[in-house]
Amino acid sequence: MKTLFAVIVLLAAGLTGCQTNPVSGRSQLVLVSEEQAQASSAQAYAQTVNEAQQKGKLSTDAALNARVKRITDRLIVQAGTMxxxxxxxxxxxxxxxxxxxxxxxxxxxxxAIYTGIITKLKLTDDEIAQVMGHEISHALLGHGRERMSRAMATQGGLQIGSILAGRDLTVLAPVADIALTLPNSRESESEADRYGIELAARAGYDPHAAISLWEKMSQASGNGPPQFLSTHPAPTNRIQALNALVPKMMPIYEKARN
Structure with a gap:
């Protein structure tokens, strides 16, 4: 009876937890409220910043900090529109x-942005805007909540499976991560590329910079691991998809520049 109840609870959570994202229009599994996600994120952010400060890892480069803030401020304004x-x-x-x-x-x-990506890749303002536009889009598209929710559902499913099998299946979590989480993570990355380049264009940053950014990233990473085991699309696939978006983004960029 307890097992049946647990299965019913998990199925109900999956059914009632599906919501349509207002930005992308895609249906998402959301078991974590916006308030919960933001509260946990604020706590993690404060801890990360405090640790960086204690280690002397917060940048003291006034010009660089001002540059990043100037770019992100413009993106934030457009995020409010989106x-x-x-x-x-x-x-x-x-x-x-x-x-x-x-x-x-x-x-x-x-x-947060790390100095390594700016200095090693010698990023222009347009390229920094593409980086941060992509990351901001993850938040606008609810990918953090979606990732938390999928982790909860996966862990819950493994716990219920352990009851049914009479043994501990939670050791399969890494397998479940590859089978369930990574494909959706790649989808989220592609989605953030799509809306990130638009967000940057709306803020007046050149869409072509998305291409040059990922060309630099590809050269720096040596093309990375195979796509099917990566949370990111292969750089060549990513560049091809972004190239197709550039003509659609140029009128938005030109309007913002004017």
Missing amino acids: YPPSRSWKWSVAVIDEPTLNAWCMPGGKM
Whole structure:
């Protein structure tokens, strides 16, 4: 009886947890509320920034910090147009002095970019806008909540499977991650590419920079791992998809520039 009840609860959660994202129009599994996602993100962000500060890893380069803030401020304004609820988010951006080629944006607008991606790739303002536009789009598209929800559903399914099988199946979590999480993560990455290039164009940043950015990333990463085992689309596939978007984005960019 307990097992049957657990199965019913999990199925009900899957059915009632599906929501249509207001930006993309795609149906998503959402078991975590926006408030929960933002609260956990704010806590994680504060911890990350505090740790970076204690280690002397927060950038003290005033010009670089001002540059990043100027770019992200323009993107945030357009994010409010694309997804009006984001106008009330407590946006914040940290520049972390580490060599990693990375940046991120948590639910609620908590952002960071690492100096490595800027300095190693010698990014232009347009290219930084593509990086941060992509990361901000993850937040606007609810990908953080979706990722949390999928993790919850996967873990719940493994726990129920353990009851049915009479043994612990939670050791299969890495397998479940590859089977379930990664394909959707690639979908999320492609989705963030699509809306990130538009967000940057709306803010007056050249869409062609998305191509040059990923050409630089491809050269720096050596094309990365095989696509089927990566949370990111293969660089060649990514560049091809972005190239197809550039002509559609140019009128938006030109209007913003004028």
